[in-house]
Amino acid sequence: MLLLRTILARLATTAVTLFGVAVIVFVVIRVVPGNPIAMMLPPNATAADIDRLRALYGFDKSIPQQFLIWGWGVLHGDFGTSISLRQPVLGLVLGRLPATLELSVMALVMAVLLGGVAALTGTRKRGTRVEAGIDVANGVAMSVPDFLWGLLLIILFGVLVPVFQISGRVTPDLKLPFTTQFYLVESVLRLRFDLTADLLSHMFMPALALALPLAAIIGQLLKQSLKETMHLDYVTLTRTKGYGENHVILREALPNAILPTLTLIGVQFTFLIGGTVIVERLFSYEGLGNMAIDAVINRDLPLIQGIVIVFALLFTAVNLVVDMTYAALNPRLRHA
Amino acid sequence: MSGYLRIRNLSVALRDSGARLLRSVSLEVAAGEVRGLVGESGAGKSMIGKAVLGILPRSVEVVEGEIWLGDVDLLRLPPAERRKRVGANAALIPQDPLTALNPSRRIGGQVTDRLVDILGWKRAKAEARALELLAEVHIPDPARVMRSYPHELSGGMRQRILIASAFAAEPRLIIADEPTTALDVTVQKQILRLIAAMQARHGTTLLFVTHDLGVVSKVCQSLSVLYAGLMVEDTTVADFFRAPAHPYSAALLAATPKYTDPWASLMPVSEAVIDAVRAEVDAAETEWRDAR
Structure with a gap:
């Protein structure tokens, strides 16, 4: 059972990673300036009040003890x-994790679709102006960071042509029949497509802002590896069999060209999740990232620790999924 | 006699500079004939095969000529029709078996795909045909090989599979592009014998691209000699080895090492011969320019 062994080995590394993350975060947030207790008390509190509260939260003990x-x-x-x-x-x-998961996955799907279409169109039209146009668009999308895309999108689709919602996760006065926090998934499962539309309208801009830089990276790398693959002998041999360009690109070149892109998507997806922190704030989207900023502002040490651990878990899970997919798509690894 | 493959005045040139890589080449291969296409590296011998199969690199284009496959000029067909026509009537045995199979697809699909997708066969029939062909090229346990991926098989096995795949649709024409160059010397002979035997059994017209005159003498009936994109000799194998007509051909033949005395027989093509043949190339080029 190679798969089982891989997973077990990965779980062991994950445990070590999480421990390391926990230690670093725990120490750093206690060493940097800023006192959580001072934030909670009125200015006229006595030294005794402060000590009592410190003891209540355990801040009177040493850091290793804590x-x-x-x-x-x-x-x-x-x-x-x-x-x-x-x-x-x-x-x-x-409670907040599902909101961030839905946003990140939506952004990932958008990035893969946009980047994939750009790469395939660029390959199909290689050497023409269309390819040059795609290269320019890729360059632009890549060099503007996600939060700046967020601001641009707000101006574009929130102010100039107000077609999408710019704030929050869902319109506040709507009655929500949901039992989980996975609103988008649940709205589809319950066939409440009115709610799905409302959720998507809120999600569209933050997701697109997160997706654009990643889409550009995917588009560029995938186009590059497609281009290299298109010159390989087996692709040429397929042409002599009577197949047209579309088949050659999609069935012969793509399955092999996609492998390096897949690894990249794994790495970049973790960056994208990191990007949710600012982008969620920008769109007042009630996710984990937005909560993280509040936690930092309030010096809410336990909350910061909890959020960081969850993010760390998320990152390792993404890497595990990428490795599994890679093995599933690459027969040379599968039989190794 | 009119051949199954007839190339008339074919010129292929670089797109940006207009420099010709094939200079008004004419060539005819009779149905069922095995014709060798020889020349040094860069002489354009592979380019002819690529032009026929429609797989010229994007940097070059056909600037004049006709390529008749049976009773149609391929160069006059719309691209989609041309692809179908070539796919149904011609096949390629490629040079390097290690790179000519898709690493992420099973062998079975790569042998049957043309039969099913282009020729419209039922999948079961195509698979039966593939098994039959794999057995014919002496592949042990064809059913297992059909389910294998390329990396699980040796170079010799892969070349056998590519040969089986080329013959699977019973094409009238097969172009073998240096099919043994990338193989071990020990395997080369087996593969050569296999191609010759398959050709004889199926009566396929075969255009054999090679730089090895020894190979030509074993499997071909006729041959064409190319130098710098110019056809310098077009003759039967018997005549060629008895008395090559062109000085370059003679020099090429003399340069072939003999097993009896390999060192003594190593004869480079003399400069006088090269100058003479270059002059011919230049003359052809001037004539072509003037005609335009």
Whole structure:
């Protein structure tokens, strides 16, 4: 069972990675300036009040001691209590995670579609003005960062031609029949396409802002590897069999050319998830990233720790999925 | 006698500079005949095969001529029709078996795809045909090989598969483009014998591109000699080896090492011969320019 062994090995590395992430985050947020307790008390609080509150949250103990207490809790599913929101961190994070997952996956789908279409069209029309145009568009999309795309999109589709919603995840006064936080998925499953439309209208711009830089990278790399693949002997041999250009690109070249792109998508998707932090803020999208910024502003140490751990978990999960897909698509690895 | 493949005045040139790579080449291969196409590297011998099959690189184009396959001039067909016509009536045995099979597709699909997609056969019939052909090229356990990926097979096996695939649709014409150059010497002879035997059994017209006169003497009935895109000799194998008409052909023949005394027989083509043949090329070029 090669697959099982791979997964087990990966889980072991993941555990080590998470531990490292936890230690670094735990120490760093306690060492940098900024006092969570000071944020909670009125200016006229006495030194005794401050000490009492510090003890309540355990900040009077040494950092290693605090880490052990927190770590013990985490192993038992207790990520502590948010200082600013006064609720269990785990519940808060799990409540927001689906929103960010839906946004990231939507952005990824958009990036793959846009980049894929750009690469395929560029390959089909190679050597023409169409390809040159695609190269220019790729360059532009790549050199503008996601948050700047967000601002541009807000001006474009929010202000000049207001066709999409610019703020929030869903229109606030709508009655939501949902039992999970996966609104988009659930709206489709419940056949409430009116809600799906509303959710998509909110999601479109932040997702596109996140997708554009990634789409450009995918488009460029995939086009490059398609171009190289199109010169290979087996592609030429297929042409002599009577197949046209479309078949040659899609069935012969693409399955081989896509492999390097796939690895890249894995790496870049984690960057995209990182990008949600600012982009969600920009669009007031109620996801994990937006919550992370609030947590940092409020010096909400337990919440920051919880969010970082979840992001770290997400990244390793993405890498695992990419490796599995790679093995599934590449017969040379599968039989190795 | 009118051949199955008839090339008339074919010129192929670089798109940007207009420099000709094939200079008004005419060539005829009779149905069922095996014709060798020989020349040095860069003489344009592979280019002829590519022009026939419609797989010229994008940097070059056909600037004049006709390529008749049976009773149609391929160069006058619209692209889609031309592809179908070539796919149904001609096939290629490529040079390097290691790169000529798609690494991510199983062998079976790569042998049957033309039969199913281009010729419209039922899948079951195409698979039966593929099994039959794989057995014919002496592949052990064809059913297992059909399910294999290229990287699981040796170079010799892969070349056998490519030969089987070329013959699968019973094409009238097969172009073998240096089919043994990339193989081990020990395997070369087997593959050569196999191609000759398959050609004889199926009665296929075969255009054999090679730089090896030894190969020509074993499998071909006639041959054409190219130098710098110019056809310098077009003769039967018997006549060629008895008395080559062109000085370049004679020099080429003399340059072939003999197994009895390999060192003594290594004779480079003399400069006088090269100058003479270059002058011919230049004359052809001037004539062609003047005609335009």
